[in-house]
Amino acid sequence: MECHIQIFLDNTWVDCAAITVQTLGKNPAIGSAVFEYDLDYAFDAKSQPVSLAYPVDAVRHVLDEWPAFLYDLIPQGNGRKYLLSQLKIADGPSADFPLICAGAFNPIGRIRVREATEYFFQHIDRHDPQGMDQGFTLEDILEKSETFIERMLVHGMLAAGTTGVQGAAPKYLLTKDIRGLWHADGAVPDESAAEHFIVKLPRGKAEADRKLLRNEAAYMRVAKALGIRTYGTVAHHDDMLFVPRFDRIVQFGKVSxxxxxxxxxxxxxxxxxxxxxxxxxxxxxxxxxxxxxxxxxxxxxxxxxxxxxxxxxxxxxxxxxxxxxxxxxxxxxxxxxxxxxxxxxxxxxxxxxxxxxxxxxxxxxxxxxxxxxxxxxxxxxxxxxxxxxxxxxxxxxxxxxxxxxxxxxxxxxxxxxxxxxxxxxxxx
Known part of the structure; x- marks a missing residue:
């Protein structure tokens, strides 16, 4: 099995590396893997590593286990459950690689999997894209309006929780555009983006879940007051936590x-x-x-x-x-x-x-x-x-x-x- 890694450099996505894995039994982590940068990319002076453990080189890395950075890309929580149902496969370690190839189309950071991007666009093509660029209001989000849920399902595969960020709590990846309207992340071009957020929902339906999320916003304010490195202002609205993303910087109409x-x-x-x-x-x-x-x-x-x-x-x-x-x-x-x-x-x-x-x-x-x-x-x-x-x-x-x-x-x-x-x- 093989997948191809892309990296975002100079305002565009670039093919940069390939990973081939061989699974043994039910646990793919004990299978071997081969990781190598594309030769053209390896000799490009502007190239950057996909992982700090693998500086850019022209070496064919034969590994006893998967590269550890792959596990940062595997969907977890509700996003994992959603994709498992879409792929019609059982959960377990053997599902990890198919999940990478379907779900790592928009992870946190600056790398993604090309096969997952192709899977995402196939998903989009099965639906009517009409109105996808119109955006929705904060009220649509807080009320979980039909328009909001439908667009998240169609464009972001996010109605059951995002595939692009790990963790057990349901989450949305949202982009606020320069008009103040909200979109599923990736539904609006970078030149129209103003801010990027992870929006977290309670892990369950119990009062303790809502209480925990409400206090997370307060905890972040405490950390900031004590001088811990924080970013932006975490806001709590109607059992939703709006967390500004710090893996993206918007400047002069471009997103880094x-x-x-x-x-x-x-x-x-x-x-x-x-x-x-x-x-x-x-x-x-x-x-x-x-x-x-x-x-x-x-x-x-x-x-x-x-x-x-x-x-x-x-x-x-x-x-x-x-x-x-x-x-x-x-x-x-x-x-x-x-x-x-x-x-x-x-x-x-x-x-x-x-x-x-x-x-x-x-x-x-x-x-x-x-x-x-x-x-x-x-x-x-x-x-x-x-x-x-x-x-x-x-x-x-x-x-x-x-x-x-x-x-x-x-x-x-x-x-x-x-x-x-x-x-x-x-x-x-």
């Missing part, structure tokens, strides 16, 4: 698509079941980011907040890097919410397991000691974390101002106190 890649891909994690440690992820990230110290501090602060505010959904694809003006850095924070209240019960996935003993470390002093950085860097990191501990003294006030629910604030008092104390007791 930024390289975005998960920490799981950077760390070479194949499949969805593996659980790398926080040490594994941080080590992999430090190998690619431009400013190791600054990004390490950002990574650690985010984990402090995850623990303090009980965002238990910290799997390796909820952390990512992007390339901004040639520099590699952590993306703005995303999927930051009080996931402890999720009805399905989500446990913390990535933990600080000691690299040698395998024992979980729960004290930041022990984590810092195991990181074993050079003295100057360790001092800078400890000072930054101590300052962050002092900032956490104002966390209750920030939560109040951001609109976090009162019962959530009360529930968080103990983990906040523990994290604050640990950070402020760190010794240089």
């Amino acid at each position: 698509r930024l390289h975005q890649e998960s920490a799981a891909s950077i760390a070479g994690v194949v499949g969805f079941d593996a659980r790398p440690t926080q040490f594994d992820l941080l080590s992999a990230l430090r190998h690619v980011v431009a400013n190791k110290t600054a990004e390490t501090i950002e990574f650690l602060k985010r984990d402090v907040l995850n623990i303090a505010m009980r965002n238990t959904d910290n799997h390796a694809r909820n952390t990512a890097v992007q390339i901004v003006e040639g520099a590699i850095q952590l993306t703005p924070l995303f999927d930051f919410a009080p996931m402890y209240m999720d009805p399905e019960g989500i446990s913390r996935a990535a933990r600080w397991y000691h690299p040698e003993t395998g024992r979980e470390l729960t004290q930041w002093a022990d984590v810092i000691q195991c990181l074993n950085f050079e003295s100057d860097e360790s001092i800078a990191i400890v000072k930054a974390l101590r300052d962050f501990g002092a900032a956490l003294l104002e966390l209750n006030a920030h939560m109040e101002a951001a609109g976090v629910d009162r019962d959530v604030i009360e529930y968080l008092q103990m983990p906040i106190a523990v994290q604050t104390r640990q950070l402020m007791e760190l010794e240089v």
